[in-house]
Amino acid sequence: MTRLYKNIFILTGAGISAESGLSTFRSENGLWNNHRVEDVATIEAYYRNQDFVHQFYNDMRPELFAAKPNPAHLAITKLQKEYPADNISVVTQNVDTLHEKAGNNNVYHIHGQINQIVCMHCGHVFETWGDITSEDSCPKCGTTAMLKPNIVFFGESLLYMDVVDRLLSKCDLFISVGTSGVIYPAAGFVQIAKAYGADTFEFNMETTSNNYLFDKHIYGPAGTTLPQFVDELIKAAK
Ligand code: APR
DSSP, rough: OSSSSSSSEEETTTTHHTTOOOOSSSSSSSSSSTHHHHHSSSSSHHHHOOHHHHHHHHHHHHHHHOOOOOHHHHHOOOOOOOOOOSSEEEEEOOOSHHHHHOOSEEEEEEEEEEEEEEEEOOEEEEEOOOOOOOOOBBBBTTTOOOHHHHEOOOTTTSSHHHHHHHHHHHOOOEEEOOOOOOOOTTTHHHHHHHHOEEEEEEEEESTTTTTGGOOOEEOOOHHHHHHHHHHHHHHHHH
């Protein structure tokens, strides 16, 4: 790693939060907190049974509120503080707020955030860690039964894609941490980064669906491997 990187793009997935005790999506039984994704993370499910979907996220909020960042999240803060790049951004598929709790800057939640609610009538987004039901109304427009967790459901467009496109076009180092690489468009970001000449590193416990697109693979728990990698990057820049 003798190259001095100027623009670092860090893509994270559920695996970076695993050592904080949060479940990943594609565990053995393929369920997300014991629910099929189709039943709780599609716009059809939301319109079919709004309160069932609300309850799934209401149940999740306390756990995510209490979760603590692990050394992988903290390593990103260290990199942002000590590595002489022009920009180090975190594009996360996670809806938890562990990157922010760890002190990471430039964090973009392309799949949304568990502590945000969006009004499907006026588009207003507000924050809460509490429960939401179909009886609640929008604090801005007052419309009832049109509030939805600000989480990108299957069938909806991702958030911050204009920022992602700009960051990918400039990045010279692309790091993927804890994502299975099966959900697009995020799984395709590495290919775009490569096309722009970036070095690409993948941090995971095992080989992934798109591992052939990465220059280097660093296997093991991110809470161990990422801090080591960050220390080596910082040392090489001195
Ligand atoms: N360190 C590094 N990697 C880990 C760790 C760990 N401690 N624990 C698990 N992993 C890896 C797993 O091997 C797996 O490849 O993290 C990955 C988690 O994959 P998924 O559960 O598929 O989660 P993710 O890739 O974030 O899913 C992407 O799919 O369901 C949608 O919107 C949802 O954002 C989610 C998207």
